[in-house]
Amino acid sequence: xxxxxxxxxxxxxxxxxxxxxxxxxxxxxxxxxxxxxxxxxxxxxxxxxxxxxxxxxxxxxxxxxxxxxxxxxxxxxxxxxxxxxxxxxxxxxxxxxxxxxxxxxxxxxxxxxxxxxxxxxxxxxxxxxxxxxxxxxxxxxxxxxxxxxxxxxxxxxxxxxxxxxxxxxxxxxxxxxxxxxxxxxxxxxxxxxxxxxxxxxxxxxxxxxxxxxxxxxxxxxxxxxxxxxxxxxxxxxxxxxxxxxxxxxxxxxxxxxxxxxxxxxxxxxx
Ligand code: KMH
Ligand code: ZN
Numbered sequence: 001x002x003x004x005x006x007x008x009x010x011x012x013x014x015x016x017x018x019x020x021x022x023x024x025x026x027x028x029x030x031x032x033x034x035x036x037x038x039x040x041x042x043x044x045x046x047x048x049x050x051x052x053x054x055x056x057x058x059x060x061x062x063x064x065x066x067x068x069x070x071x072x073x074x075x076x077x078x079x080x081x082x083x084x085x086x087x088x089x090x091x092x093x094x095x096x097x098x099x100x101x102x103x104x105x106x107x108x109x110x111x112x113x114x115x116x117x118x119x120x121x122x123x124x125x126x127x128x129x130x131x132x133x134x135x136x137x138x139x140x141x142x143x144x145x146x147x148x149x150x151x152x153x154x155x156x157x158x159x160x161x162x163x164x165x166x167x168x169x170x171x172x173x174x175x176x177x178x179x180x181x182x183x184x185x186x187x188x189x190x191x192x193x194x195x196x197x198x199x200x201x202x203x204x205x206x207x208x209x210x211x212x213x214x215x216x217x218x219x220x221x222x223x224x225x226x227x228x229x230x231x232x233x234x235x236x237x238x239x240x241x242x243x244x245x246x247x248x249x250x251x252x253x254x255x256x257x258x259x260x261x262x263x264x265x266x267x268x269x270x
Pocket of ligand 1: 012
């Protein structure tokens with residue numbers, strides 16, 4: 001098996017300080033949290049940005065501040081979100097791709113998202129893919145349900161995304177694919193050969209899905225975007241707190257953890 005790639009998703013668009021007071025919000029707080037996550041073993045950061053009042057933003061200026069502060073401190077792979085928050089326009093969502101980060105997310109379909117709908121019509125998916133290609137940004141394909149994989153294959157055929165990409169399975173969003181071992185097996189066996197994958201289990205599914213990925217040869221995403229608890233009823237102290245446990249479990253299970261440069265090679269980042 002290749003070494004384990006750990007992605008940290010430290011902020012998200014939905015989690016609040018009321019949910020977990022340790023949520024980083026300002027560019028300095030996010031950069032400090034990412035630095036600690038990198039020290040703990042994360043090699044990719046999946047970034048969202050926030051306004052001063054904590055509301056989600058796709059402002060390139062705010063992203064630029066966060067990215068500059070992270071780059072001053074470590075070589076973690078920076079992956080910005082183009083998912084943003086529910087209800088944002090496609091122009092708003094794509095804006096930070098112009099900063100030309102190493103990676104950006106590309107969700108390849110629509111799904112229910114709790115009481116809301118995460119809308120990604122095909123023409124908008126192709127718009128995002130085209131903008132990423134134009135800016136030389138490597139996509140991570142976000143899969144919230146099985147059918148979305150067919151859309152990723154269609155983008156490959158149209159040469160809008162590379163044939164070798166990194167997939168992330170977001171599992172356990174209410175209204176999308178449930179986080180079960182059988183579904184993880186199905187998703188991981190349904191992506192094109194040569195592609196790599198990680199799993200982001202939502203809420204209490206984060207830990208079991210991560211352990212399954214370690215054993216199966218996949219990779220893991222952890223952090224406050226997906227889960228705020230360390231254990232039942234106990235809030236995580238930081239994103240690094242969640243990462244340290246997975247690093248320990250990976251070591252116990254005989255899987256070494258990848259550095260950012262090793263992760264670049266494994267997922268085919270140039
Ligand atoms: N905040 C969700 C609606 C992504 O970052 O690409 C979408 C999301 C996916 O988080
Ligand atoms: Zn996200």
